[in-house]
Amino acid sequence: MIRILLAEDDKVMREYLTRALERSGYAVSAVDRGTAALPLIETERFDLLLTDIVMPEMDGIELAQKASAIAPDMRVMFITGFAAVTLRAGKQMPDARVLSKPFHLRDLVLEVDRMFEVEQVPSRN
Template sequence: MLRILLAEDDQVMREYLTRALERSGYAVTAVDRGTAAIPLLETERFDLLLTDIVMPEMDGIELAQRASEMCADLRVMFITGFAAVTLKAGRTMPQARVLSKPFHLRDLVMEVDRMFETDNVGGTY
């Protein structure tokens, strides 16, 4: 089972995304801020970091940069409602996907599935 680390400071959104991804067959560990994700990245293995960009303490871009240094093969997807930070995320981490809020849960799950399609075809997982 593929493992997702979700960093989202909005509790309702965090619970909503967690439920949708779990129903789609993913194992999800959810935290409310980037600084809470770092210790988990140090001790556990994740296949995807799904992070909001605008969060207190540590924004999602900094979290993704630190996570990529710790786990080179970790995929990253940003979620944000701010167009300006979407551009910054794209410049900082061009290999990451960006999904703009508002989005339908079906779109989120499709994007996450798409990130793993090449691995599933090749039988890596």
């Protein structure tokens, strides 16, 4: 099962995204800030870091950079409602995906599905 670490400071959005991803078959661990995500990345394995960019204490870009140093194989997707921040994320983490708010949950799930479609295809032996 694909494991996602969600870092989102807005409680309603965090719960909303968690439910949608779990309904789509993903295992989700959710935290309310980047500083809470780092200890989990150090002790557990995640396939995807899904993080808001604008958060208190540590923004999502800094979190993603630190997370990539700890777990280089973990993929990163940013969610943000700020266009200028989207550009900065693209420059600092060029391999990451960026999903701009507002988005429909279906779009989020489709983006996550696309990131892992190779692993989700059953092998034919």
